[in-house]
Amino acid sequence: MKMLISTEFSAIEPFLSLFRPRSFPLLLVLLAFASTLLPLASAQLDKYAKLAGLSYFGTAVDNPRLYNEQYMSVLQGSGEFGSLTPINAQKWKKTEEVQGVFTFAEADAIANTAKAGVGGMKTLRCHTMVWYKGLPSWVETTYSRDDMEKILAAHIQNLAQYFKGRCYAWDVVNEAIDENGVFRQSPMYKAMGLDFITFSFKTAAKADPGAKLYYNDYALESPSLSPGPKISITLAMLRTVKAQGGTVHGVGFQSHLKVGLVPARAEIVNTMQQFLEVVDEVAITELDIRHSPLKVPSTREMWNAQARDYGEVVGACLDVNKGYGGRKCVGVTLWDFTDKYSWVPSEIPTEGEACMWDNNYVKKPAYWTVLNMFKAYAAGASRRRAGMDGVDDGNGTVSELDLEAAAHRGPEGLPGLGREQTTKTVVATTLATARRVRSTARPGA
Numbered sequence: 078m079k080m081l082i083s084t085e086f087s088a089i090e091p092f093l094s095l096f097r098p099r100s101f102p103l104l105l106v107l108l109a110f111a112s113t114l115l116p117l118a119s120a121q122l123d124k125y126a127k128l129a130g131l132s133y134f135g136t137a138v139d140n141p142r143l144y145n146e147q148y149m150s151v152l153q154g155s156g157e158f159g160s161l162t163p164i165n166a167q168k169w170k171k172t173e174e175v176q177g178v179f180t181f182a183e184a185d186a187i188a189n190t191a192k193a194g195v196g197g198m199k200t201l202r203c204h205t206m207v208w209y210k211g212l213p214s215w216v217e218t219t220y221s222r223d224d225m226e227k228i229l230a231a232h233i234q235n236l237a238q239y240f241k242g243r244c245y246a247w248d249v250v251n252e253a254i255d256e257n258g259v260f261r262q263s264p265m266y267k268a269m270g271l272d273f274i275t276f277s278f279k280t281a282a283k284a285d286p287g288a289k290l291y292y293n294d295y296a297l298e299s300p301s302l303s304p305g306p307k308i309s310i311t312l313a314m315l316r317t318v319k320a321q322g323g324t325v326h327g328v329g330f331q332s333h334l335k336v337g338l339v340p341a342r343a344e345i346v347n348t349m350q351q352f353l354e355v356v357d358e359v360a361i362t363e364l365d366i367r368h369s370p371l372k373v374p375s376t377r378e379m380w381n382a383q384a385r386d387y388g389e390v391v392g393a394c395l396d397v398n399k400g401y402g403g404r405k406c407v408g409v410t411l412w413d414f415t416d417k418y419s420w421v422p423s424e425i426p427t428e429g430e431a432c433m434w435d436n437n438y439v440k441k442p443a444y445w446t447v448l449n450m451f452k453a454y455a456a457g458a459s460r461r462r463a464g465m466d467g468v469d470d471g472n473g474t475v476s477e478l479d480l481e482a483a484a485h486r487g488p489e490g491l492p493g494l495g496r497e498q499t500t501k502t503v504v505a506t507t508l509a510t511a512r513r514v515r516s517t518a519r520p521g522a
């Protein structure tokens with residue numbers, strides 16, 4: 078290693094000396110300093126979620142926020158989010174308030190936001206085509222089966238075709254079954270029974286064959302969350318829809334949860350696995366964990382309890398991906414990231430503070446729990462890639478990912494090497510050092 082350094086990388090010898098074991102304290106100070114300089118410029122949650130094996134980490138957003146500078150600077154300026162979901166812009170009332178007249182300006186504004194900003198948020202989760210709420214009054218009436226088919230077909234085709242190629246996924250049907258496991262008496266159900274679901278999925282698949290088609294609902298995370306057999310009824314419904322020729326790729330676990338009442342991580346994994354027997358992928362689609370009731374002022378203990386609960390849910394999405402035959406929990410979406418705009422207090426005024434950022438855009442403990450969990454998973458994955466599972470740096474404080482991030486922070490990388498080569502050099506040297514430290518300092522050190 079020494080030879081290699083002095084012949085090939087002599088120009089960076091002073092830099093490399095930082096990675097000798099006796100220099101670790103200095104290195105840590107430098108890293109800490111560097112990380113305070115550029116807090117916004119480096120992608121965080123989404124970057125590490127991807128390194129940890131997810132396809133994206135995202136948030137939902139509603140149109141009025143697009144005019145708030147502070148909100149937008151977190152949404153777009155930080156690279157925290159690799160995916161967006163419109164909160165209301167694609168709902169029936171917003172897109173076809175008058176029968177046959179389609180308006181997509183609000184949804185376009187969010188789709189365009191997804192393309193801009195640090196890292197360019199590439200993924201758009203589209204939400205939602207058929208839901209029993211958010212309907213215009215002309216849909217909320219009694220129709221014959223034939224008429225309802227025509228209404229559904231026109232709505233779904235228009236949405237799917239207009240956004241074709243832009244939606245990674247579509248929540249085709251949302252919340253068709255209540256907490257007791259009973260089909261909701263929506264105008265669609267009343268006209269067509271369960272067939273409205275199969276019909277919706279078939280129509281969406283024809284109109285946008287490239288999108289992943291999801292069934293999306295709450296209280297699917299664990300049987301403990303609903304008094305009735307909601308999970309088994311939903312599984313049976315999905316099997317029926319598929320047997321009838323409907324295409325369903327995924328199931329969205331909304332995960333609107335309450336602090337202290339979040340199912341254990343292993344329990345959520347277990348439920349996700351049941352769904353992965355029926356569909357190809359699952360996702361956490363509307364995550365927020367509210368205090369219920371909300372005590373004011375909130376305390377550090379409350380936020381720590383919330384952080385643990387966020388860890389259970391996001392951890393389940395990571396865990397289920399370990400050796401589960403390529404079928405995956407693909408990503409996590411927050412139902413907005415700041416308490417300032419959370420939907421919870423407007424629905425239930427005695428509950429709230431459900432998000433990962435507080436009212437003033439300050440990151441809560443939940444943020445750090447989730448980020449650190451991604452980093453830990455990512456470090457494990459990168460060690461496995463390097464064939465070094467189990468190797469650490471000897472004192473458990475310097476991870477190759479931190480160093481990788483540090484190398485990327487330099488605008489040009491090291492002189493004469495460029496970014497990519499700098500990163501490779503730094504990582505290779507660190508891993509070699511880690512191996513050496515381990516073999517000399519252990520056992521018995």
Ligand code: XIL
Nearest residue numbers: 139164165205251293331333363420
């Ligand atoms: C909510 C929005 O957040 C609110 O602004 C709106 O008034 C009602 O709908 N499940 C869903 C979401 O699938 O679409 C809902 O969003 C929250 C529950």
